[in-house]
Amino acid sequence: MKIKILILLCVLFSTSSSFSQEVVIIKDSGFADMSIRIKESGFGNISVQFKDSGFGDFSVRVTNNELEADYIIKHSGFGDRSVRIKESGFGDIDILIKERGFADVTILTKERGEVDFLIYSKKERLSKSEIVAALINVIKKQAKYKD
Numbered sequence: 001m002k003i004k005i006l007i008l009l010c011v012l013f014s015t016s017s018s019f020s021q022e023v024v025i026i027k028d029s030g031f032a033d034m035s036i037r038i039k040e041s042g043f044g045n046i047s048v049q050f051k052d053s054g055f056g057d058f059s060v061r062v063t064n065n066e067l068e069a070d071y072i073i074k075h076s077g078f079g080d081r082s083v084r085i086k087e088s089g090f091g092d093i094d095i096l097i098k099e100r101g102f103a104d105v106t107i108l109t110k111e112r113g114e115v116d117f118l119i120y121s122k123k124e125r126l127s128k129s130e131i132v133a134a135l136i137n138v139i140k141k142q143a144k145y146k147d
Contacts, residue, residue: 023072023079024134032084036136037091038129044096046143049103050128056108057142059115060135062126069120071134083133092147093140095132104143107131 025032037044063069072079084091108115109131119126119134132139140147 025074025079025082026133027084032082035084035091037086037094039096044094047096047098047103048105049098050107056106059108060117061110061115063118066120069118071119073121073134085129105139
């Protein structure tokens, strides 16, 4: 009997600890843990391309269920980290969003189905900049970018 309880506790603990959410606060101004400058032309530290079909390095979908999300985007309050999105000036990293051609990282966006990452926001539609801000650590890892 004690062994069954011990096994049950181990299974419950491993299940609950294997799922984690990250709350990302996106800022347009002020101080943040990281600032990213989004560019649509020129050069960037990492180039990113969004696709809605075919293959990508990883896939994302926006969900309306906060409990199932891997990343929760908020624009105020407290979170695990904060990211400031800039379109000019200097940032900690420059991200070039490309419409076509070769990119360091390709993100497949889906409306439904299985994906690598689920993102929750109270907004119905997220901008590409907001998705990049939420997934910046994943993007940097995929591109093998060193800070």
